[in-house]
Amino acid sequence: MRKQLIRYILLGFVATGAVSCNDYLNVLPKGKKLPTTYADFEPLLRDEYGVHHTRTTQATNLLNDRFVSSSNLNYYRLWDANYFWREDVDRKLLNNADEDTYYQSYTSISTCNLIIENGAEMTEATDAQRKELVATAKVLRALNYFILTNYYAATYEEGTASNLRAVPIIYSADVGAAHTQVSIQEIYDFMISELQTSLSDLPETGLTVLHPARGAAHALLARIYLQMGNYPLALEHADDALQLNDKLFDWLTYYQQNKTRIESPSDYALNETPVNHGYVENYYFRHGNNASSYRTSEYALRVDRAARFEEGDAKFLSRWKLRTLGPDTYYATTMTGYHNLQGLTTVEVYLIKAEALARTGKVAEGMQVLNTVRKTRILADKYADLQTNDPVQAIKWIHRTKANELIFSIMPFADKRRLNKEDAYKTTLTKTENGTAYSLSPASHLWIMPFPQGAFDNPGNGTLEQNVDK
Template identity: 25%
Template sequence: MLLRAQFFLYALLILALSIICTSCTKYLDKKPLKSQVLPERLEDLQAILDLNARMNEQGLDVTELASDNIYISDADVASVPEIDRLNYLWDKEAMDLSSWSRPYQGVYFSNFVLEALVDIARTSANAEQYDHVKAAALFYRAFAFFELAQVYCSPYAPATLGSPGIVLRNTAAIQANSVRSTVEQTYTQITTDLATAAMMLPAQVAFSTRPCAAAAHGLLARVYLSMRDYPSAYAQADTCLQMQHALIDYNNLLPVSAPAIPAFNAETIFYNHSLVRMQGLFPPYAKIDSLLYQSYDDNDLRKELFFAGNDDGSYAFKGSYASNYWDPTVFDGIATDEMFLIRAECSARTGNTVEALQDLNSLLVNRYRHGTYVPHSASDASEALTNILRERRKELIYRGQRWTDIRRLNAEGAGIVPTRKVNGKEYTLPSEDPRWIMLIPEEIISATGMAQNPR
């Protein structure tokens, strides 16, 4: 079965790469592979989705590079590749082909599976397996669409619903017209796919590289949080945590070893990480913002497990939940710690201070040395929210969420302005700046004729 799946994958990959290299303005064929290779068994389709080098490496490290969690020294800014330097400094011409093409490869394989399912009869004997495969394909597609939406279109808001969204590819025909949707259509597609997937995915999966029902609810919680639909985000995080709620006691990770935090750990609901490309995000270049590092209490074990000291007194990140790939890899899968933080934030935003603090303290007691944690208290929901947002940034460093968080928090009036100082020159990214929406790669604009994001 694996050899059959690999054969299908290689054929698919050749065609998928042509999305980048050839024009995408006309239909080639509704099912371009039908006369060549078409899986006839559900096992083949599942095996394609199980090839995690394609389906579980859809994360975008460019958003972590462009956020305010790290800095690069003056000397190193000149040493990193140009694409890294331009994105790090929010250059108005910065773009990144891989950040566009990588998620769309996942979209392509998902669509291929969904179209192949049409030619496989759903029977009483295979209904459960059929539904699981379909739901997984919908989940992977929604995951990729959401990643793309954080980079290439405006944040979801009443004023931006008609603004250009991403290309919502719902076909495996690789030369189907590439037309941008609206922001509203983008998020409707994502939430619809995930809601459908949540109803059909299994409660348990053999490997966290496969999505389960909790993963779909968890991703919906993340999506609704980005949309600032806090009641819906709360409901989805709550449902997710009813299914999976395990937290790691970081005391059990001492003494610190390599890797500091094991991959596929008890908190991981769905495993996904970025493809390590951007050198500027990793040692020896990327250094943790000094004020952020200092915000961790000395009894906070994250300070020891997340960071490694550099020779110059700065610190590098090492605490990835994708440490099997590399210690500083950006893990942006779904995990229980994020769900506790989403539920806590949404509780605070709806005035439920007690429940908000319960979730926050349930998480943090597992992050401090035994006997040292003093539970957070707050006089009102506003104070609780401030504490939760501060801990969210500390917990989810190198998790691919900070860029989206700044965009939505600035829409709430936070006024966060990331700033770089390089060789005496200051670079800033004001909240209303169009650079919060990144440029679509020029190769894609030239091939499709789509409208470029403004500058």
């Protein structure tokens, strides 16, 4: 791994890759004390930038879920390659502009490893506190590996998962630790094991929203099993998560309370987002593509992407507004603050449950779950229950809502790759830009992001092979 980007925040001291973690624990910075107690280690999991921050910029660009200005496309050649689906471009030569996903995830994993390795020896803590902190770190570590695998490796397919490479697994916080690039099957088995062994030690409510508790672990297991096509277990864990938190935010009330501002065609002031640390749908909060250390606005939407929201979607109407500036027309963001875009929420679990029901022959029940979500989103004068007995139509409706609800996270990308493997759901993306038609096939190699060159220049104590040709 790239040593200078693996950080350990220990009581305000930043230790870089100049020494291993084990060495660091024997080298006392002047004026500091060695991290030995629970009170020393627990704050490491409150580092929002280092632990709870993930960018998946290129996945969002590839899906064309955001509006990107021509100036940015001209400056960032990798953005241009993904945004315009340029299959002839060798993205490996450009991906020094997309290192954050890799290094940010492994930085978070390093902090989790530090907690897990030292859990049994933490002093001034009860056994339950030690176990809970280690279990929390395991949930975070598993989530990081889910993002990495669904960004840099092929999507999970039972017939190929044991033969295709995923990403390196690192078990130690020592920056010189050996690592192995495992198969997709091995990484999924590892994530499931991490979560299953954590459940008994997790509380119903975490120390903070940055500390995933039992509901978050069940939510992540539901996500993983759905990705694997194990619908009965996805449904089981979705139900377990919803038993712990089944709240949905009332976007209809929010819209009514802010209707004058929302409907004003000239009011583009940025307002506080409710999708923050206190959002009632949170199991676990994780920042998205924008930096976590300061308040940010959301991405702007392409006009054609905005058209894929349901008419009367109060959540959409509350977040974006059509705007023209110079030659560009797009949906401008109207919200600022801290956004839970890469975490775990009840709405995702509801939609996992809906799909799992539809996949297992309970289409009507799946539609009831989908409509439960929609009733908190779609304005009353536009709302009607969606009803069908066709599982294919049901799943298409479920994924329309899911892609909109989880926009700018890893999930629309991960879901699209998964559905592209099924004839009933795979689609070719198309658009016309400045008179030129573009398309992206479901079989395109662009659906796998290349590892950054820095990972090969500084491989650490292991080997790494690229998962995509270009």
